[in-house]
Amino acid sequence: MKLLSVMLGGFFGAITRYSIGEWIQTDNGIPLGTLSINLLGCFLLGWFLTFFTLRKNIKTEFILFIGTGFIGSFTTFSAFSVETVLLFQNGLTVYGVLYVLISIIFGILLAFMGLKLAIINVEKGETR
Amino acid sequence: MIWLIGIGGSLGAAARYLLGNYMNKKKKLNPFPFGTWVINITGSFLLGLLGNLHLLNEISHGVWFFAGIGFCGAYTTFSTFGYEAITLFQSNKLKLACAYVLTSVILSIAAAGLGFTISFTHD
Numbered sequence: 001m002k003l004l005s006v007m008l009g010g011f012f013g014a015i016t017r018y019s020i021g022e023w024i025q026t027d028n029g030i031p032l033g034t035l036s037i038n039l040l041g042c043f044l045l046g047w048f049l050t051f052f053t054l055r056k057n058i059k060t061e062f063i064l065f066i067g068t069g070f071i072g073s074f075t076t077f078s079a080f081s082v083e084t085v086l087l088f089q090n091g092l093t094v095y096g097v098l099y100v101l102i103s104i105i106f107g108i109l110l111a112f113m114g115l116k117l118a119i120i121n122v123e124k125g126e127t128r
Numbered sequence: 129m130i131w132l133i134g135i136g137g138s139l140g141a142a143a144r145y146l147l148g149n150y151m152n153k154k155k156k157l158n159p160f161p162f163g164t165w166v167i168n169i170t171g172s173f174l175l176g177l178l179g180n181l182h183l184l185n186e187i188s189h190g191v192w193f194f195a196g197i198g199f200c201g202a203y204t205t206f207s208t209f210g211y212e213a214i215t216l217f218q219s220n221k222l223k224l225a226c227a228y229v230l231t232s233v234i235l236s237i238a239a240a241g242l243g244f245t246i247s248f249t250h251d
Contacts, residue, residue: 002145003146006145008138011134018201038206038207042206042207045208045211068141072208075206076200076204078174078204079201082240085237085241110210111211112217
């Protein structure tokens with residue numbers, strides 16, 4: 001059941017990534033599709049894992065379906081790496097460096113903001 | 129065609145889950161996230177290889193959708209990378225966090241570049 005939950009989440013995560021990527025097209029310069037997907041996913045996973053770790057009695061399958069499966073497959077590291085290589089290869093060094101820095105710094109920052117928001121949400125829920 | 133991405137994605141997610149679990153069991157006492165680290169580097173290499181073959185029209189659209197966008201895309205993950213980085217920062221393992229972030233980024237990009245380059249010289 002655990003593996004199946006991951007696979008089902010991965011199925012929808014990959015399709016959602018493709019659909020959003022098609023919708024946010026960039027011809028030259030920073031790959032905004034992958035960038036927005038990865039930043040959004042970092043925030044969502046930071047919030048999700050913190051929120052449901054703090055709240056007990058959550059089924060492991062649910063965490064695996066949404067967290068490991070869906071959000072894990074929605075975001076992607078390999079496209080980020082290959083897009084960076086392509087930017088460097090096309091001589092767009094500044095864009096390449098900017099793409100890497102923005103992805104990493106804001107990705108980690110957004111994961112942290114998601115974590116903080118989840119803590120606030122859980123605390124509020126407990127005082128009610 | 130979108131089904132191919134979904135099926136590739138479900139297999140990529142399964143591979144990440146199984147390999148991640150296996151690595152975590154092996155390195156139980158080590159806080160460095162070896163699982164995601166290895167996954168992101170190897171997946172970047174594979175996508176570099178497939179990406180160039182796709183640009184050179186050596187593989188069909190279907191193979192690219194299934195193995196590239198689906199499998200490699202879902203096998204590697206940016207969100208877990210971000211979450212593991214803040215987990216290390218929050219437990220005050222600053223050196224380890226910086227090492228994790230820097231080596232993940234540098235080695236993954238280098239691996240993608242290597243995959244890209246060797247696919248030029250296959251014949």
